[in-house]
Every structure is written in C-alpha cells, then in structure tokens.
Amino acid sequence: MKKILIIILIIIILAGSLYFLRVPIQKLFFQPINPNDELGLSKNQIKTPDIEVIVDNLTIPWEIAFWPTGEILVTERIGNLLKIGQAKKVIKIEGVTAVGEGGLQGLTLHPDFKNNNWLYLYLTTQNNSVLVNRVERYKLVDNKLEDRTIIIDNIPAAQFHDGGRIAFGPDEKLYITTGDAGQSDKAQDLKYLGGKILRLNDNGSIPEDNPYGTAVYSYGHRNPQGLAWDNKNQLWATEHGRSGVLSGYDELNLIQKGSNYGWPIIQGPETKAGMIAPIIQSGANQTWAPAGAVYWDNSIFFTGLRGEALYEFNIITQKLTPHFFKEYGRLRALVLSPDKFFYISTSNKDDRGQINEGDDKIIKINPKIFR
Helix, strand or coil: CHHHHHHHHHHHHHHHHHHHCHHHHHHHHCCCCCCCCCCCCCHHHHCCCCEEEEECCCCCEEEEEECCCCCEEEEECCCEEEEECCCEEEEECCCCCCCCCCCEEEEEECCCHHHHCEEEEEEEEEECCEEEEEEEEEEEECCEEEEEEEEEEEEECCCCCCCCCEEECCCCCEEEEECCCCCHHHHHCCCCCCCEEEEECCCCCCCCCCCCCCCEEEECCCCEEEEEECCCCCEEEEECCCCCCCCCCCEEEEECCCCECCCCCCCCCCCCCCCCCCCEECCCCCCCCEEEEEEECCEEEEEECCCCEEEEEECCCCCEEEECCCCCCCEEEEEECCCCCEEEEECCCCCCCCCCCCCCCEEEECHHHHC
8 A cells, every 4th residue: 555655646746747847848859840841931031121120129029910100019928018119118007917828918909990099908817816818908099008998807817728819800800719728628618718719899798690699709729829811701720739748739720600629629630520620730749839820822821939930821732831940939929010011029038938139029021022
C-alpha cells in the first residue's frame, strides 16, 4: 500500500511539473517549422519599401483598427488603448485584469462609427474575484472614452484559452470568439458561452435569426482567435489546437450557423457525424498557434504565434504558403487597412517569444508583394 501511495505521489509531482513547465518545454521541443523551406519571401524581398515598421516599443499589442481621421487604434493586453498618429495617446481601460492570455484584447469599430463614434472592446476583468470576459461599447470623443455600455458579460475567462477576437460581419452583426477557458467538455454545452463564436446586435441583444435563440452562433471550439469574411461573405475562423507537451492540430474553419466543430470530441483529421472538420489543420507535429485573419485576393491570410509566420491559404488551389518565416518572431494581429495594406503586430513580449530590438512592433505590408 505504501509503495502505491509513493507511486501516486510521484505521478502527481511529475504532472504538476509538466503543467508549470509547459511553456519552456514547448520552446525547447516545438520550434516553428516552415512547411516548405523554399516557400515564402526571401530576406532580400523583405527589405523592400513595401514593408514598413509603423510603430515600435509596444507591449503585447493585441488588435488594430483605423480611425476615420487617419490614426490607428491599438489595444495592448496590459490594459491600454493607444491612439497613434503624429503622437501616441494612451487611454487606460479601467477594470482590466491582465493575466496569462487574458487582458485587453479585441477591438472593433461600429460599421457606422463615422456618425456614432462607437468603439467595442473585449476585455478580461473580475466579477466577485472570478475572472470573466466581457464586451464593452464606448464613444471615443477627444481622446476620451465616454458612455460605457456592457454589451455582453460573464463570458468564461481563464489564464489560457481566453478567445478575444471581435468583429462586425457583412450583416452588421457583432461576432465574438470565446475560448473554452480550460473547460474542454463545456465547449459542447450550448448553455456555456466558452468555446463558441457568438453573434449579437450592436446593442447586445440577440438577433432573431440566431440558431438557438441565444448569443451562440457556432460551438465546439477550443480557442478561436481570428475572424475573416471572404468575397462570398463566408465566415472563416482560425483556432488553436491542443497544447501543453502535446501540440499541433491547429485549424482553419469555414463557419456555418449553428454547427458543431467537434472540440474536444474530434480534432485534427478526425471526423464524426454531426461535427464539422477543419478545412485545413496543422497536423500533430506542427503548430501554427493561429491568430488574426483577413481575406485578400482569393486567400485567407492568418498570423502564427508559435509558427512565427504569416500563412496564406489559397481558397481556390487549397495551398498553404508561409511568408516571413521567423523574420519577426510571433505574429498576432492582422488587419486590412482602408487603403488595402496589411497591418501586422508582433507579440514577442508575451513571455513566449524571443524579444527583438524595437519589439513589439506594428508592420505595414503591401500585399501585392505576394503576387
């Protein structure tokens, strides 16, 4: 009996050690892999005038948006909203709890923001000492946030699998990605807001055509991180796969209303009736840790955190191409500006990357270099 107790104690200690050491273990054993070394851009191409660092020395920038008067807005996970033009204005967001992958994350502007000045933020905070995520709406007037309105509250939050992307779709509805917050099985529970893509009206009410009469639009997600609509108004979403000592099975999904994307019942190449498999997935031995996504010229482009690349999935040819492999480190935000340039943020200060000179940065890229 004593030997059995000793064995159990050793197993518990080893399991705990693996949990707390998973980030350094990942860095050691799961280095970024270029799926095809001859693909992507050469270093000479990267030095063209079509690529420009717009701003540097940021702290974990999470999302980027464009203000009508030409400034760019940036969220920093530590709780800052930045308005960057000729000068940089820092607006501190009250109530943000920056822990692990949580903090100030998603940012989007209302489709009619030129008239209503409405700005939406996704943030991690505490409710009676419990971590939760919420979406808040403000008016940005004279570099100050006014008229705070809670759009949705009590989204499950955690140090890992925290979701965080928000965006208005072509239907002018607000889409919100939520992580499973470490409660994998609940991604299948339609009453649980984690592990979902949510869809709301601009005031937080439930659209009449939502599939379940709730905010839930699709479910069975682990940690969706990017949203993009193609030229047919189809919704695509990037999603993180398994993590820890095991890794891989990151996904690019084509989202259908009311559908189940399988987590944690299926992953990678697995299939099951009533569940939708990804359009592409990274496989068991490669990790993208995909984040922001945009559609441009028949392709879905998405950033890779662990993959340290900008990935391009051509919808027509079904071919995946990595660009900038290991040139800038971890890449997170990816947006298309009004003048059709890519803006990309690095995320090397998030305790999982190698900090380079000037990190973190926002980089402006002419996408025509990919053609």
